[in-house]
Amino acid sequence: MLRWILVLWPSFLVAGIAEVVFFTVVNPQQLYLFGEAVEYSLIATYSIGFLAFWLVCAASSLLTLFLQQGPADVNAR
Amino acid sequence: MVEKTRSEKARVVPIKPVAPESDSLYEVRQKLHVRSVSGIFARWRWALVWITQLVFYGLPWLTWNDRQAVLFHLTERKFYIFGWVFWPQDVFYLAIILIISAYALFFFTAVAGRLWCGYACPQTVYTEMFMWIEEKIEGDHNKRRKLEEGPMNARRIGLRSAKYGAWGLLSLWTGFTFVAYFSPLEELLVAIATLSFGPWETFWILFYGAFTYIFAGLLREQVCKYMCPYARFQGVMFDPDTLVITYDEERGEPRGSRRKGADPRALGVGDCVDCGICVQVCPTGIDIRDGLQYECIGCAACIDACDQVMERMSYPPGLIRYSTENAVKKHWGSREILQHVARPRTLVYGGVLAAICIALVVGLANRTDLRMDILRDRAVLAREVGDGLIENVYRLQIMNMVEVPRTVRIGVSGLDGIRLANSEEVALPAAGTESVTVRVRAPRESGELGSNQIHFQLEVVGDASVRVREATTFLLTQ
Known part of the structure; x- marks a missing residue:
């Protein structure tokens, strides 16, 4: 449980900040995805943006947790 | 190679593996x-x-x-x-x-x-x-x-x-x-x-x-x-x-x-x-x-x-x-x-x-509940329109930030004889933006060749207390 928290929670907090900063500065109607203007509704764009930020941040947290293992953990395998 | 005598034989250090810590890292x-x-x-x-x-x-x-x-x-x-x-x-x-x-x-x-x-x-x-x-x-x-x-x-x-x-x-x-x-x-x-x-x-x-x-x-x-x-x-x-x-x-x-x-x-x-x-x-x-x-x-x-x-x-x-x-x-x-x-x-x-x-x-x-962004027209930098006048074109993005519709008057200043060539008044929707194209003319000899600083002013019609002033450049050419 605690491992899940350590991966998902800090990434959630940072994704929230990143979302607010990013979409305050960038109007989603001016975004281009693979060369095409983004056509999703604004709510969808904000939501997907947040989930994408969360995913990226969670990947970083996961890697941190993975590298944080001590020698004993690695040798035990 | 030096042969070691029995007494010099290296002492054997016993290795005691430490219990893995991983299980105790998190309390239940x-x-x-x-x-x-x-x-x-x-x-x-x-x-x-x-x-x-x-x-x-x-x-x-x-x-x-x-x-x-x-x-x-x-x-x-x-x-x-x-x-x-x-x-x-x-x-x-x-x-x-x-x-x-x-x-x-x-x-x-x-x-x-x-x-x-x-x-x-x-x-x-x-x-x-x-x-x-x-x-x-x-x-x-x-x-x-x-x-x-x-x-x-x-x-x-x-x-x-x-x-x-x-x-x-x-x-x-x-x-x-x-x-x-x-x-x-x-x-x-x-x-x-x-x-x-x-x-x-x-x-x-x-x-x-x-x-x-x-x-x-x-x-x-x-x-x-x-x-x-x-x-x-x-x-x-x-x-x-x-x-x-x-x-x-x-x-x-x-x-x-x-x-x-x-x-x-x-x-x-x-x-x-x-x-x-x-x-x-x-x-x-x-x-x-x-x-x-x-x-x-x-x-x-x-x-x-x-x-x-x-x-x-x-x-x-x-x-x-x-x-x-x-x-x-x-x-x-x-x-x-x-x-x-x-x-x-x-x-x-x-x-x-x-x-x-x-x-x-x-x-x-x-x-201020009124804002203005000024963009120079990218196609035309400056053009001659006769009578020794040079014209520059701008696009003004005007934001009316209150929830009542208002009309604003656009003014321009900074060079002798500078004036707008089109209508000065713009109607703005409640809490909305309006984009207008304005043409500004000034006599060729009113400033230096090249870039001159000018200002756009906005004034709400019927409420002189709300004013906005933003700077931009005006190009004078031969």
Whole structure:
């Protein structure tokens, strides 16, 4: 449980900040995805943006947790 | 090669493998069955539950100017807060509000510890509400423990389903309310009536609802212990004069049980009867008698509980109380504690807090509700239009930030004889933007060849007090 928290929670907090900063500065109607203007509704764009930020941040947290293992953990395998 | 004699033979160092640490890295959580508590601080906490939740659940239902009073309208990219309409250009105010929140947290923490955590944090508030439901359905802490340890029978399944169901409804309502801050409530109500929520509205209602349920129902104190960054750094704002929840060790120890009415001095014991109720009521499951711990959220439940025991024993209250490190050490009364509230740390936090609050008020009072962005036309830099006049073309993006339609007059200045070649007045929709193309002409000899600075002015027709002035460049060519 605690491992899940350590991966998902800090990434959630940072994704929230990143979302607010990013979409305050960038109007989603001016975004281009693979060369095409983004056509999703604004709510969808904000939501997907947040989930994408969360995913990226969670990947970083996961890697941190993975590298944080001590020698004993690695040798035990 | 040198041959070693027997006596020189290297000593064998035995290798003892260390037990792997990985299994002990995380403690196993003991589920807490927190005993409910009454008393002055419990009443304060419930008062704050009511105030914060009346505001949270109630605000989306208020109307103002024929619209939702508080709405962070994501699709319009506008924040409506009563009479104000904030645009993305106003992010400055958001930054100020965040700084104010941070300094308020610093200030209150330095003065009286984790007031926020104990009384106002959503984690505390929702846990309080969820525990109230739990107690109403499953009974007090002893009954809940028995139910937990007892067999899985129809009664347990029934009680648990009722509890989870009630939590679920409250969570869904919370999720719905949350979404109503970002998507107009009227539309959501229509969507409820016809069961036609958009996919993302549904997602966020369930998402926020699930978070409420998991945090307040299941995780509880683990959020404070393992997830909250503030709990980890609150210690740096503490000093020996900070009011924290303190067990008076000198008065309480040696702790021990005794019959009611027995003289503790004769028995050689302190005032603590070691009843353990302070531990039973603690939402994070700590023993405050071990001293200040980072897990302590400052809810003062142990103070309420201990004071009741002291009353029953006919001892003075306050064996556990709000006090400071210095006050306990130097036996200060409340007067000396109050005298030490004003000290460099609190004065600095308070001073900065007051200054930023004033800046916010002044900023809001002087906020212009009219804005203009100037873009030079990219196709034509400058062209000759006869009579020795040079023409430049601009696109003005004019934002009317109030909720009434207005007409503005455009003016231009900075060169002798400069003037607009087209209509000067523009009608703006309520809380909307209008983009206009303007042609500006000036005599060739009015400035230097190349770039000259000029200004555009906007003035609201019928209200000369609202003016905006922005600079741009005018190109003069041969």
